[in-house]
Amino acid sequence: MPPEHHVIVVGGGFAGVGCARRLAKHRDVRVTLLDRNNYHQFQPLLYQLATSQLASSDVAFSLRKLFHDHENVDVKLGEVASVDPATHTVTTADGQEYSGDSIVLAAGSQPNFFRTPGAREHAFPLYSLDDAQRLRSRVIGVFEDADRDPSLVDQGALNFVVVGGGATGVEFAGALADMIADTMSVEYRDLAVTAAQIHIVDLGHELLAPFSDSAHEYVAKVLGRKGVRMHLGTAVTEVGPGHVTLADGSSIRTRCVVWGGGIMAPALAAAAGLPQGRGGRLDVLDDLTVEGAPGVYAVGDTANIPTPHGESHPQLGSVALQSGAWAADNLLADLAGKPRKAFHYKDKGIMAMIGRGAAIAEVGPHRHELHGAIAFSAWLGVHAALMSGVRTRIDAFVEWGSDYFSSNRGPQVLDRSDAARIDWAEDAAPPQVPAGV
Numbered sequence: 001m002p003p004e005h006h007v008i009v010v011g012g013g014f015a016g017v018g019c020a021r022r023l024a025k026h027r028d029v030r031v032t033l034l035d036r037n038n039y040h041q042f043q044p045l046l047y048q049l050a051t052s053q054l055a056s057s058d059v060a061f062s063l064r065k066l067f068h069d070h071e072n073v074d075v076k077l078g079e080v081a082s083v084d085p086a087t088h089t090v091t092t093a094d095g096q097e098y099s100g101d102s103i104v105l106a107a108g109s110q111p112n113f114f115r116t117p118g119a120r121e122h123a124f125p126l127y128s129l130d131d132a133q134r135l136r137s138r139v140i141g142v143f144e145d146a147d148r149d150p151s152l153v154d155q156g157a158l159n160f161v162v163v164g165g166g167a168t169g170v171e172f173a174g175a176l177a178d179m180i181a182d183t184m185s186v187e188y189r190d191l192a193v194t195a196a197q198i199h200i201v202d203l204g205h206e207l208l209a210p211f212s213d214s215a216h217e218y219v220a221k222v223l224g225r226k227g228v229r230m231h232l233g234t235a236v237t238e239v240g241p242g243h244v245t246l247a248d249g250s251s252i253r254t255r256c257v258v259w260g261g262g263i264m265a266p267a268l269a270a271a272a273g274l275p276q277g278r279g280g281r282l283d284v285l286d287d288l289t290v291e292g293a294p295g296v297y298a299v300g301d302t303a304n305i306p307t308p309h310g311e312s313h314p315q316l317g318s319v320a321l322q323s324g325a326w327a328a329d330n331l332l333a334d335l336a337g338k339p340r341k342a343f344h345y346k347d348k349g350i351m352a353m354i355g356r357g358a359a360i361a362e363v364g365p366h367r368h369e370l371h372g373a374i375a376f377s378a379w380l381g382v383h384a385a386l387m388s389g390v391r392t393r394i395d396a397f398v399e400w401g402s403d404y405f406s407s408n409r410g411p412q413v414l415d416r417s418d419a420a421r422i423d424w425a426e427d428a429a430p431p432q433v434p435a436g437v
Helices: 014-023 043-050 129-148 150-155 167-187 213-225 267-271 317-335 372-386 390-405
Strands: 005-010 029-035 039-041 060-062 073-077 080-084 089-092 097-099 102-105 159-163 197-202 228-232 236-239 243-246 251-253 256-259 296-298 350-353 359-363 368-371
Touching: 005 014, 005 097, 005 317, 014 029, 014 317, 029 317, 043 129, 043 167, 043 372, 080 267, 102 317, 129 150, 129 167, 129 256, 159 167, 159 251, 167 197, 167 213, 167 228, 167 350, 213 228, 213 359, 213 368, 296 317, 317 372, 350 372, 359 372, 368 372
Parallel strands: 005 029, 005 102, 029 073, 102 296, 159 197, 159 256, 197 228
Antiparallel strands: 039 060, 080 089, 089 097, 236 243, 243 251, 350 359, 359 368
16 A cells, blocks of 8 residues: 655645645545644634624634544644745744645735834734634723723724725624624613714725725715715825824824735745745745645645736635645645646635625626625625534524624623723823813
8 A cells, every 4th residue: 555645734724624625535645734723713704703793613613623534634733934845844833843745835814014103013903713802802892991981982982993995894894883883882871882983994996896886886885874984095104002094194093993904925935935926925836836846835825826817816715715625636636647737716706794784796707796685695605605614604604694684793702801901091182172272
C-alpha cells in the first residue's frame, strides 16, 4: 500500500474547511488542519451576533466535531507564523513545526485600516467571532453608561459610525437600526433612545457598489427610512477615542466606530516569501497553485484568484468554499497523474440583508434583481448552503425566522467588559458655552 499523501491545510475558514472536507473522503490522503481557533466561524452572520440576533454558538462550529468521523483529518490548535514552501513546512507562533507533502494556504484575512490614524486603536472591526462579541458589548455598554448618566448622550454616547458601505457595513447598520428601534427603546425606558444616531461613511458614491443602480436606490431608501444618515463620497481621516473626522473637515462625536472598510491578506502571506499582489494576497495561477512553489496552493481570502477575464474573484464566502474544494480536487488529480484544472466559480449571485423585512439579491447569470421577502428567501438558501453543521443550520433558521417575523430579539449579553469599558474623560467634547456668554 503506498504511503499516505500528507496535506497541511492552514486555516479553518470556508476555504480550509472546503478543502479538508473534500480530502477527508480519500483514505490515501492524510490532512493536518491548523487554525488559531478550534472553531469554524460563519462570517456572513457576524453582524447578527454583534446586534444580538444570534448567539455565538449559532455562528461558530467546532472543527473537531466537524471532522469527528474522519480519522484521516487531524485538527491542531495553533497560529501559523511562517511557511517554508520548499520543504512544505509550517511553524506556529509557539515554535511547533508541521511538515507535509503539500500545503494549502487558506489563512483568511485581516482588517485593512488603510493607514487611517487611530482606526486600529479605536475602531471595532467586524471580521471574526471575537470582533462581533467585542462590538456587541460596546453597543450594549454605551447604552448602559448613558442610562446611568444621560448627560453622556451629549458626548456622543448614542452615536454610531459605520465605516464602509459594502455588505458588512450596510447589514450591520440596518440590523443596529432595528435593534435600537425595537429592543433598546423597550429595555431602556428611562433613556432618550430616540437620540441615537447611526452614520454610515463610504468613499464611494453608492452603497453596495457591486449591485445595480436600482439596488443602490432601494438600499438608500430602506436605510433612510430606518433613520440611518449616509455620508457618501467622503472618507474617514481620523478615528479618536471619542470622535471621527471626515475628509470634509466635519467631526462626529462617537464611542463606537464600526470598521467594515475592507480586508487585506493576513500577515502569514508576507511571511511565506511567495509572490504577493493586490491587498497583499498571494498571486496564484488559474489552478490555484503558486508559481515557482510546487505543491503549494493558496485559496480563499489569502489569494488573488484569477477569473477567465484577467481580473480577480471577490473575497466572498462562496468563492472561498469553492476554491478550497477545487484545490483539493487538483491535489487529488496530481496524485492520480491527471492534469489539474483551472478554477471555475459557480456564481450564485450577490445579496445582502438590510434589516428586518428588507433584503436585496441579484441572482443568476443575468443578475435578476429581487427585493423584500423573495430576496430574503434567496439569502436564506445561499447562506444555509454555506453552513457547516446541520444543528447550527437548523438553529440559525429558527433564529432568522423569529427575527424576520417578530420584533423579539435575543438577550442583550454584555460579556466582554474590556470592550464595554470607556474612559469618558478621554477625548471628551468641550463644554458647551451658554448663549450670550
